[in-house]
Amino acid sequence: MADSKPLLTISPRKLSDIPSEESIIAAGRELIESTESWKEGKTHFTKVKTLSRPGGPPDNDNWHCRVSEHTPEEVTFDVLWDKMAKDKALNEKEFIPAIDKVTQVQELSPTAQIWTIHYKFPLMVSDRVFTVLQVVHKEDSELPSGLIVSIPIDLSGDVELQKLEEEGVRGYYVSVERVKQLENGNVEWRMATSSDTGGLIPKFIADLQMPKAISEDVPHFLHWVEKQPKST
Secondary structure, eight states: OOOOSOSSSSSOEEGGGOOOHHHHHHHHHHHHHHGGGSEEEEEETTTEEEEEEOOOTTTOOOEEEEEEEEOTTTOOHHHHHHHHHSSHHHHHHHHOTTEEEEEEEEEEETTEEEEEEEEOOSTTOOOEEEEEEEEEEEOOSSSOEEEEEEEEEEOTTOHHHHTTSOSSEEOEEEEEEEEEEOTTSOEEEEEEEEEEOOTTSOHHHHHHHHHHHHHHHHHHHHHHHHTSOOOO
């Protein structure tokens, strides 16, 4: 019987209820293509455009998107795809300041791994823990393109795997990321996400902060990758 549950939702999936990689990627592809018609928001850091759409059932949490276009001098498709498609969580720990620990919980296949990600925030904000399945897929297209889809996972059915999660307020997010070579030689980096940070932070405040928060990842990444050793 086909899985009737929405695939891209902040409601976590149990280990026994993980959809096929093919269905996850198909849902991700449909969602990221739909962002072309979402409501436009502010542009941050000169070139990071944001978009949004209202949430729907079953979560009713809003979706936010960022999109940026980069010249080969900034970053090439191959470099951006390599950093996002291989050990994405480990790489994000290197350029996203709030991430202080990541652990690979389980490898389901060469293109699907479960990661637990620990965020440490300053001042009065409690630490957050997000556990997600990340599925990677290189598209069969004339110009190089690839997708990374992350869905939240509930490890409560496996005591040993659950021990790998850090302490902190449980949060949930779902995201779809696309790296796409453009005909003009540039590369487009597009990401859409919906989340619930958990704890006592009012959702409307988190919602207001989300466009700039996700936009910050772009300059953080570019500064980080610029410092990486160049292959010869």
